[in-house]
Amino acid sequence: MMLTTHVLVGLALATPVLAVAPELGVPALAGGAIGGAFPDADMYTAHRRTLHFPVYFAALAVPALGLAAVAPTPATVALALFLLAAAVHCRMDAFGGGLELRPWKGTSDRAVYDHYRGRWRSPRRWIRYDGAPEDFAFGLALGVPLWVVLDGPFDLLVAAALAVSAVYAAVRKRLPDLAPVVAEVAPEPLESYLPDESEER
Numbered sequence: 001m002m003l004t005t006h007v008l009v010g011l012a013l014a015t016p017v018l019a020v021a022p023e024l025g026v027p028a029l030a031g032g033a034i035g036g037a038f039p040d041a042d043m044y045t046a047h048r049r050t051l052h053f054p055v056y057f058a059a060l061a062v063p064a065l066g067l068a069a070v071a072p073t074p075a076t077v078a079l080a081l082f083l084l085a086a087a088v089h090c091r092m093d094a095f096g097g098g099l100e101l102r103p104w105k106g107t108s109d110r111a112v113y114d115h116y117r118g119r120w121r122s123p124r125r126w127i128r129y130d131g132a133p134e135d136f137a138f139g140l141a142l143g144v145p146l147w148v149v150l151d152g153p154f155d156l157l158v159a160a161a162l163a164v165s166a167v168y169a170a171v172r173k174r175l176p177d178l179a180p181v182v183a184e185v186a187p188e189p190l191e192s193y194l195p196d197e198s199e200e201r
């Protein structure tokens with residue numbers, strides 16, 4: 001699933017706090033949005049492994065939610081929603097596609113790494129790949145009611161997430177073809193500084 005879908009899910013998980021304790025809405029929504037995005041900060045390292053903990057985030061979220069219920073402060077509520085959204089993110093990645101350059105081909109059996117069991121969880125492909133039409137539709141189904149309910153900066157965040165999702169979904173299948181082009185073009189100015197390159201000239 002797209003990063004933006006995870007952010008929208010994080011906001012959706014936090015929104016009920018607005019009904020129960022409106023004064024804690026901002027820390028809840030901020031915690032949910034950041035927790036929803038956080039695991040994908042490993043995108044340029046060992047993606048869906050370094051910061052993806054489908055078991056440990058859930059194990060931490062349970063006592064954190066308990067603490068937030070017993071002692072609701074901005075800090076406990078933000079932490080609880082952060083951990084809950086991060087846990088849901090890691091679980092949801094297993095419902096999407098696998099780790100491969102063109103995930104719509106469905107050849108990878110790696111969805112998300114389970115550190116507790118020491119193995120990869122396989123993709124179920126309910127949402128076939130990140131940026132798939134159904135990924136965007138799911139985000140839209142969450143985003144529209146969120147946009148109605150929320151206001152202020154979170155309203156803008158929802159609108160921005162939907163806009164980014166729309167563009168990403170529209171170009172998703174062209175991205176792998178773009179990757180080698182970018183790689184070929186980008187290092188060229190650097191290449192001219194390499195000694196063996198200048199010797200040839």
Ligand SMILES: [Zn+2]
Nearest residue numbers: 039040048093
């Ligand atoms: Zn992820």
